[in-house]
Amino acid sequence: MPPNDEWSSKRERQYQHIKNSLKSRGKREKLAEEIAARTVNKERAQHGEAREASRSSIDDVSAAHRGGQRSHTGEQGRTYAQLYNEARSRGIKGRSGMNKAELLKAVGR
Numbered sequence: 001m002p003p004n005d006e007w008s009s010k011r012e013r014q015y016q017h018i019k020n021s022l023k024s025r026g027k028r029e030k031l032a033e034e035i036a037a038r039t040v041n042k043e044r045a046q047h048g049e050a051r052e053a054s055r056s057s058i059d060d061v062s063a064a065h066r067g068g069q070r071s072h073t074g075e076q077g078r079t080y081a082q083l084y085n086e087a088r089s090r091g092i093k094g095r096s097g098m099n100k101a102e103l104l105k106a107v108g109r
Helices: 009-024 029-046 055-059 080-090 100-107
Strands: none
Touching: 009 029, 080 100
């Protein structure tokens, strides 16, 4: 578990479950830890357990409800907001005028 005293025992179990599941599917240890931590932190934000939370964490549909629709492998893929945020973090010019397909092409798969 990452050094974070605020996680409850429920969130610790959730973290371990996600991490072990990812490792059993062949993900590297570090990547499994990162994905598990991000998932748990997003759940905490959506349930009001986090001190700070991004707007996309709060406004987005929960992972349990979404059921893997945006697992980065299906046709749907990431949301427009996720692609836009990635484009912004990479400093891609003209992103505000791009549609989802153009953002996907700009940030790459």
